[in-house]
Every structure is written in structure tokens, then in C-alpha cells.
Amino acid sequence: SQTIHQWPATLVQPVGSPLSLECTVEGTSNPNLYWYRQAAGRGLQLLFYSVGIGQISSEVPQNLSASRPQDRQFILSSKKLLLSDSGFYLCACQRGLTPLHFGNGTRLTVT
Amino acid sequence: GESVGLHLPTLSVQEGDNSIINCAYSNSASDYFIWYKQESGKGPQFIIDIRSNMDKRQGQRVTVLLNKTVKHLSLQIAATQPGDSAVYFCAENDYAGGTSYGKLTFGQGTILTVHP
Numbered sequence: 001s002q003t004i005h006q007w008p009a010t011l012v013q014p015v016g017s018p019l020s021l022e023c024t025v026e027g028t029s030n031p032n033l034y035w036y037r038q039a040a041g042r043g044l045q046l047l048f049y050s051v052g053i054g055q056i057s058s059e060v061p062q063n064l065s066a067s068r069p070q071d072r073q074f075i076l077s078s079k080k081l082l083l084s085d086s087g088f089y090l091c092a093c094q095r096g097l098t099p100l101h102f103g104n105g106t107r108l109t110v111t
Numbered sequence: 112g113e114s115v116g117l118h119l120p121t122l123s124v125q126e127g128d129n130s131i132i133n134c135a136y137s138n139s140a141s142d143y144f145i146w147y148k149q150e151s152g153k154g155p156q157f158i159i160d161i162r163s164n165m166d167k168r169q170g171q172r173v174t175v176l177l178n179k180t181v182k183h184l185s186l187q188i189a190a191t192q193p194g195d196s197a198v199y200f201c202a203e204n205d206y207a208g209g210t211s212y213g214k215l216t217f218g219q220g221t222i223l224t225v226h227p
Contacts, residue, residue, distance in 0.1 A: 032211055032212070032213050034213050034214075041220075042220075043200060043217035043218055044155070044202075044217045045217075049213065090155070092154075092213060093213075094213035097212060098212075099145055099157045099160050100157070100212070102147075102154035102155045103154050104152075104153050105152075105153070105154045
């Protein structure tokens with residue numbers, strides 16, 4: 001079965017600093033990859049998804065970007081963090097008609 | 112945009128009771144529905160899913176019911192255990208409309224607390 005690795009688990013960054021969150025997937029090939037964000041006490045919101053290397057679709061306008069340099073690697077980035085970027089960031093993968101499977105997330109606090 | 116919502120934000124039950132968590136959705140084009148369990152500090156964990164050509168699906172101690180007429184989804188947990196305490200999310204997708212299977216619209220979540 002597939003395994004999603006996300007790191008770091010927690011991160012505290014000052015406003016205006018850059019961000020790079022990495023997600024790697026094991027146990028599957030050619031997955032669809034997703035970045036979701038969860039605000040405190042809220043549901044999940046889709047930020048980006050990718051159906052292949054170099055292919056990124058953005059769901060909401062924001063201060064973040066995503067890249068997929070390898071088949072099983074998905075990166076979430078920002079050049080300058082805002083306070084509103086704080087949240088719980090979840091990487092997820094899915095293939096064919098299988099359910100979406102999530103990693104354990106990165107808790108980002110922007111101070 | 113259209114959204115998926117939950118009727119009750121919290122639910123408290125006694126160990127051994129059955130739990131029912133409800134969800135309303137507004138997108139009549141939705142054809143795939145899924146329930147997740149999320150424990151504190153962890154990512155959501157898949158519980159069960161159902162496609163719109165079905166109105167009931169059973170798993171181990173869980174049952175999902177879908178009522179397309181009133182756009183209502185429910186998750187039933189039998190013999191609830193303390194380990195079932197978590198936040199439960201419903202989510203939907205209109206896959207037949209060309210939406211990627213992993214592009215889910217989530218509800219706000221229900222906190223389930225199971226008392227021993």
C-alpha cells in the first residue's frame with residue numbers, strides 16, 4: 001500500500017520568510033498528488049493538484065506555489081510567508097478510482 | 112461554490128452505543144462521497160466511500176447511507192469504542208463531471224467523543 005512522507009511535522013516561520021514543504025510517496029507510481037490546507041477547527045481546502053511531473057493546477061489564488069519535479073515528489077513553496085498562511089498542510093495521493101490517501105501533515109505557524 | 116456541511120458539530124456517546132453522524136450536501140451533480148476520521152495532529156484516515164448508484168454500503172462496524180433525494184449522507188458506527196473518538200469529515204466529488212477523483216469538497220467536521 002502507498003505511504004506518504006511529509007516533513008517537517010511542525011514548523012514555525014517568521015512573516016516574510018520563504019517556505020518549502022516536501023512530500024514523497026512510496027508504494028505507487030504515476031499517482032495524482034494533492035496539497036490541502038486545514039485551518040484550525042475547519043474542513044480541508046484543496047490548494048493544488050498534479051496529474052504528472054511538471055503539471056500543476058491551482059485551485060485558489062494565494063501566496064503559495066507547488067512543483068512536482070519527480071513522479072512521487074510534490075513540493076509546496078512560498079517566497080514570502082503571510083500570517084494567513086498558518087495552518088495544517090496535508091499532502092495526499094490517489095490513483096485511478098481509489099480513495100484519496102493523506103499524509104500526516106505539517107503544522108505551519110507564521111509569526 | 113457548492114459545499115458540504117454537517118448538521119451537528121459535536122456528538123457524545125457512551126461506549127457500546129451506536130453513533131450516527133450526518134452530512135448534507137448541496138451539489139446535485141455529486142456522485143462520489145467519502146468519510147474520513149481525523150485524530151488530533153494526524154492526517155485524515157479513510158473510513159468508507161459510496162458512489163451515487165448505491166444508497167447503502169457497509170464496512171467493518173461502519174455503514175454509510177446516501178439519500179440523493181434530500182442530498183443527505185450519514186455514517187453509522189456500531190458499538191462505538193473510545194478509540195473511535197475523533198473528528199469525522201464527509202466529502203464529495205462530481206467525478207462523472209470530469210473532476211479528478213481526489214478533488215474533494217469537505218464538510219466542516221463533527222467531533223465524536225466516546226465516554227467509557
